[in-house]
Amino acid sequence: MIEVDMERGKDNMEVITFGESMVLFNPDSTGPLRYVHNFNKTIAGAESNVAIALARLKHRVGWFSRLGDDEFGRYIEAVIRGEGVDVSRIVTDPSNSTGLLFKERFAHVNPKVYYYRKNSAASNITFKDLDLEYIKSAKILHVTGITLALSQSAREAVYEAVKMAKANGVLISFDPNIRLKLWSAEEAKVAILEMIKLSDIVFPGVDEGRLLLGTEDPKEMIKQLLNMGCSTVAVKLGKEGCYIANRQEEKMVRGYVVERPIDTVGAGDGYAAGFLSGLLNQLSLEECGKLANAVGAMATLVRGDMEGFPTLSQVREFMGTDEYIDR
Incomplete structure (x- = not known):
């Protein structure tokens, strides 16, 4: 099992992450948007999703980005801060707007x-926006392929942050999170494989295995990724669960049955947060997988990207480890 330095980050953040968060407009009815007139406003962003999910699981977590000097940027900052996430390293951009979705x-x-989100504030993030001492104090730095895709300057910022963090004993957690609306498959493959070589913990999906490694077989994916230098690999299999491994063991961990999922967006981010929570709490590999599956499954029960992430007591009740008392 990967070793987490429990003293590191003891008085600071356990996990730090950064990337673009956008204001999400969720329609209140189905059908083409030209016929929809009312929307619910919330936020979306893979990295902030992971941060919020971890905060609900009682971890000290920090998230930062560049946000526009506008009401949407202020709204994102307020929501994430309200979830108990440290947002003290946010950079305000007076020249570019906050992205929308x-x-x-x-x-x-x-x-x-x-x-x-083209030319959004977050897409203009650079290495100069990073507080290196802040990042170096964490136990885990979590990054995703989405930030790599935003722009060349954002990509360089991720690479530099990861290299600096790794050199200072911070574990690197990476979710490929391939978004082909943001870049080509060829460009994504080159950049993401380079990042995987720098990562300790990787969370690929089966589709990403096909694009990056030429295989959908979880065992073969794990073999290749461990050979590339990763210490722990968790292959997300959706409702089937996950296939996870480190250099000592491999496990298939069955997922939880959700009869009527409402919204699957955010489930992968919840999975990553659950797995990282397990590592931070020094759970076994299998227990990390079970917790990750549970948080990911619960994310699908609620409409919205981050609204369904459970608290620690809620996920324990869902998993059957704590008794649920209705009245």
Whole structure:
């Protein structure tokens, strides 16, 4: 099992992450957006999702980004701070706007996504925006392939942050999170494989295995990723669960049955948060997988990207480890 230095970050953040968060407009009805007139406003962003999920599981976590000097940026900052996440390293950009995201829904189908994030404040993040001492104090730095895709300056910032953190004993957690609306498959493959070589913990999905490694076989994916230098690999298999491994053992961990999922967006981020929580609490590899599966499953029970992430007591009740008392 990967060793987490429990003294590191004792008085600071356990996990630090950074990347773009956007204001999400979720339609209150299904059908083409031209016929939709009312939306619910919330936030979306893989890295902030992980941060919020970890905070609900009682971890000390920090998230930062560049946000526009606008009401949308102030809204994102307030929401994430309100979830108990440290946002003290946010950079305010007076020249570029906060990104927006709209969903379009059809019954029983994952939503279609429309991004309005080109030249957003977050896409202009640079290495100069990073507080290196802050990052170096953490136990884990979590990054995703989405930030790599935003721009060349954002990509360079991720690489530099990871190299600096790794050189100072911080574990690197990486979710490929491939978004082909942001870059080509060829560009994604080159950049993400380079990042995997720098990572300790990796969370690929089966589709990402096919694009990056030429295989959908979880065992073969794990073999290749461990050979590339990763210490722990957790292959996300959706409702089937996950196939996880380190250099000592491999485990298939069955998922939890969700009869009527409401919204699957954010489930992968919840999975990553659950797994990292298990590592921080020094659980076994299998227990990390079970917790990750549970948090990911619970994320699908609620409409929205981050609204369904459970508290620690809620996920224990869901897993059957704590008794649920209704009245």
